[in-house]
Amino acid sequence: MKNYYTGETIDQGVKELAAYMKSSDSIVILTGAGMDTESNIPDFRSEGGWWRKIDPRTVANIDTFAQNYTLFHEFYSMRIKLLQDVLPHAGHFILADFEQKGVIKSIATQNISGLHRMAGSQNVHELHGNIATVRCNSCGQPAKTEDFLHKNNCTSCSATALRPNVVLFGEALPQNVWAQALSDIQRADLLVVIGTSLEVAPVNQLPLQAKGRTVFINKEDSGVHYNFDLTILGKAKEVMEKLKGQL
Numbered sequence: 001m002k003n004y005y006t007g008e009t010i011d012q013g014v015k016e017l018a019a020y021m022k023s024s025d026s027i028v029i030l031t032g033a034g035m036d037t038e039s040n041i042p043d044f045r046s047e048g049g050w051w052r053k054i055d056p057r058t059v060a061n062i063d064t065f066a067q068n069y070t071l072f073h074e075f076y077s078m079r080i081k082l083l084q085d086v087l088p089h090a091g092h093f094i095l096a097d098f099e100q101k102g103v104i105k106s107i108a109t110q111n112i113s114g115l116h117r118m119a120g121s122q123n124v125h126e127l128h129g130n131i132a133t134v135r136c137n138s139c140g141q142p143a144k145t146e147d148f149l150h151k152n153n154c155t156s157c158s159a160t161a162l163r164p165n166v167v168l169f170g171e172a173l174p175q176n177v178w179a180q181a182l183s184d185i186q187r188a189d190l191l192v193v194i195g196t197s198l199e200v201a202p203v204n205q206l207p208l209q210a211k212g213r214t215v216f217i218n219k220e221d222s223g224v225h226y227n228f229d230l231t232i233l234g235k236a237k238e239v240m241e242k243l244k245g246q247l
C-alpha cells in the first residue's frame with residue numbers, strides 16, 4: 001500500500017500532500033458530492049434513507065424524465081429547494097484562495113451545487129452541470145426555475161419538458177467541459193481527488209488519465225483500486241483546513 005493515512009496519522013498525510021503541492025507546477029482538483037456534505041448537502045450514498053427510500057440514481061435518470069415526469073419533477077423540485085439556501089464551507093473557500101494565489105490551476109467537479117463558484121473559484125469544470133438554471137429538453141431554450149417549480153410548460157414550444165441543466169444518468173457529459181477537464185488533468189503534475197465514491201462513469205475514469213502524482217481525500221476508502229500515490233481518509237473540510245496551515 002502506498003502512502004496511506006487515516007485517524008491519528010492524518011496530519012502526517014497532510015504534510016506529505018503539502019510537500020507534493022510545493023513541488024508541483026500544475027495542480028488540478030477533482031471533487032464529488034463528499035466535498036459538499038459539510039455544507040449540509042447529502043451525498044447520494046446517504047440519501048437513500050431520507051428520500052422515500054428510492055435510490056436517487058434511478059430518479060435522476062433520462063428514462064425517468066421521459067417516462068415518469070411527475071416523479072422526476074418532484075425529485076428535482078426538492079433538490080432545487082434544498083440547494084437554494086446552501087453556502088460554501090471553509091474547504092471551498094480554501095480551494096478558491098489556492099486558485100487566486102496560483103497554487104491550483106482548476107477544479108473539475110461532479111457537483112451540481114455551484115458551491116465552488118459561489119466560494120470564488122473561477123476555473124471550474126462543472127462536469128455534471130449546475131442545478132441553478134433550467135432549460136427545455138424539447139427545444140433547448142433557457143427557462144425560469146420558477147416555471148420548472150410550478151410545472152409550467154415551456155414558454156417557447158409549449159412542451160412539458162422543463163428540466164434543470166444537469167447531466168442525468170444515461171446522458172452524455174457536455175463535450176467541451178469534459179475536454180477541458182481531461183486536458184487539465186493530463187497536463188497536471190498533481191491531481192487531488194476529493195469526496196467521491198468513484199462509482200459514476202465516466203468521471204471515475206479521470207484519475208486513470210493523470211500523468212502526474214495522484215492524491216485521494218475521502219471519508220472512506222473508495223479509491224482502493226486506483227493506486228493513488230497518497231490517500232488521506234478524512235473529511236474534506238478538515239483536511240483542507242489543515243492543508244491551508246501547511247502552505
Ligand code: NAD
Binds near residue numbers: 037043045112220
Ligand atoms: P457519491 O455520493 O457517490 O460519493 C460521495 C463520497 O464522498 C463517498 O465515498 C463518501 O464517503 C464521501 N464523503 C462524504 N462526506 C465526505 C466528507 N465530508 N469528506 C470527504 N468525503 C466525504 O458522490 P459522487 O462520487 O460525487 O457521485 C455521485 C453523483 O452524485 C454525481 O453524479 C454528482 O453529480 C451527484 N451528486 C452531487 C451532489 C452535489 O452537487 N453536492 C450531491 C449529491 C449527488
